[in-house]
Amino acid sequence: MTAGIGRERARPAGIMSRIDTIRKIERSLVERRVAAGLATPAAAPDAAAVEAILDRHGRASEQIIAILQDLQEKRRYLPEPELRYISRELDIPMTRIYAIATFYKAFRLEPRGRHEVCLCMGTACHVRGGERVKDAIERSLGVEAGGTTADMRFSFETVRCLGCCGQAPVMTIDGKIYGKLDHLAVGKVLESHT
């Protein structure tokens, strides 16, 4: 359904010059807004890191998903300045990159905490009291599922099944499995992660 949007097309010369005009105006508008104190200057992207990723994928625009995956692996989310840098370098419209980044659930546009907490909400964990463990985690972290604590220590996510139902109710923190939880055990496990 998304075929055709923003893909490479030969454009007539008139349109190219207009695109250049738009880009120039865009730059000057942003500069003026910043100078007038109406906008904060855009954070500088980590150009060296992005360049390394781009080079690894041959700077090919069709590799955009792999590039975003690598960027997310490095930064644990997709930071806006880096996305804008990629958009400029590969000549992919920002709207296109944003569409891809919001289409796939694996991509995140918000910064993530240092520790990734995934609590299972599958059938077995549900039966063994997963819902109460969820409440306990939410109370102890002060964020709802899908959120990140203000001190960037934890990101909390619920998942469907972690594939080890014998350990139910179960959660993982940074990939390590903590099984047979209850609302009391959860607090201690979380505290051991700084």
Place this chain on the structure above:
Amino acid sequence: MRITLNGGTRQAREGQTVLDAARAAGIDIPAVCAHEALEPFGACRLCIVEVRERGKKRWRVVTSCLYPVKEGLEVRSDTEKIRRLRAFLLELLLARSPNAPYVKELAARYGVSKTRFSRLDDDCILCGLCVRACSEIVGANAIGFSQRGIGRKVDAPYGIDHSKCIACGVCTFVCPTGAVQMEYARTMELRKQGGEHLCRYTLMGFLPDAVCSLNYECARCEIDQKYRAEAGTHPLVARALALRRESEPRRDAPGKPAGGKSASPAREKTPRKRRAAPK
């Protein structure tokens, strides 16, 4: 090449879609997301028809806007099955945009007046005309899609100031339901912050340098109305159509040999170019 449309044999050209051929033959097929100035997209699915390729037994349901004509292709656009499927699609559209007059009229035209599904009140039917026009006609790429499934929407990256937007208004012009509207107040604000007045007709490349007598209130623009009256459509759409005609002369060539009735200068130009092209 020859194809069969609803039982009648027709000439069609290589590269035409089934929808092009059917429309050239005067067959009514609803297609919301198809636009002659844009690449086919296949979002609305309303243009479904049944086709059978030469030598095949099975009839298949395909979107005619994306399906290229082939030698000996048989097409049925008005079977019971197609009517049923189309009515279902219209019911879904009606559930999404129950208050959009365009959707209501379209549904009524194909005999659908109520929907069995829970209603939203979103005039945007996600046909993607605005997004594609912004990308293909304007080249600004100021708006795009975000999210997916039921959360899919037309959006600007990070929802921040639309500095890529040149306020040309093509998106509002092509929008069938009126879901896309210009925020003139915001455009003005953006311009003031920019510290200078920017005319959209300059940005579109229609005026070398504009001095505006209306103090850049684009909502009251006279040039707008003049261009529209002359072109009969948004000036950028008109130009995109003209460019398309020039670069792909075959696309607009009539399905049957042209009769001698082309009188307008625009029509005169095209055949001359076509003859020059090597066969």
